[in-house]
Amino acid sequence: MARPFGVALLLAGWDRNGPTLFHTDPSGTYTKFGAKAIGAGAEGAQTALQEQYHKNLTLQQAETMAVGTPFPKHPGTRTQRSPASKQPCIGHT
Secondary structure, eight states: OOOOOOOEEEEEEEETTTTEEEEEEETTTTEEEOOOOOSSTHHHHHOOOOOOOOOOOOOOHHHHHHHSSSSOOOOOOEEEEEEOOOOOOEEEO
């Protein structure tokens, strides 16, 4: 079966009720989430989010969780440290 043409998106916003996050898939279906991972490696990242995310996270806790969430190593890429930020980044070889 061929994959449909389209993209998956995460749409985030803020209103009087607070932050809102929606995931849309290529079929046009949308779902509201508190935390969501998409793309390559999303399964591992989503598992980590489900274990660690809660609605009352502080900004510091969210930053720590985001930096610690696993990301995939794709063929043709290498992980390196950005000299300016000392944070991991992905670069093409």
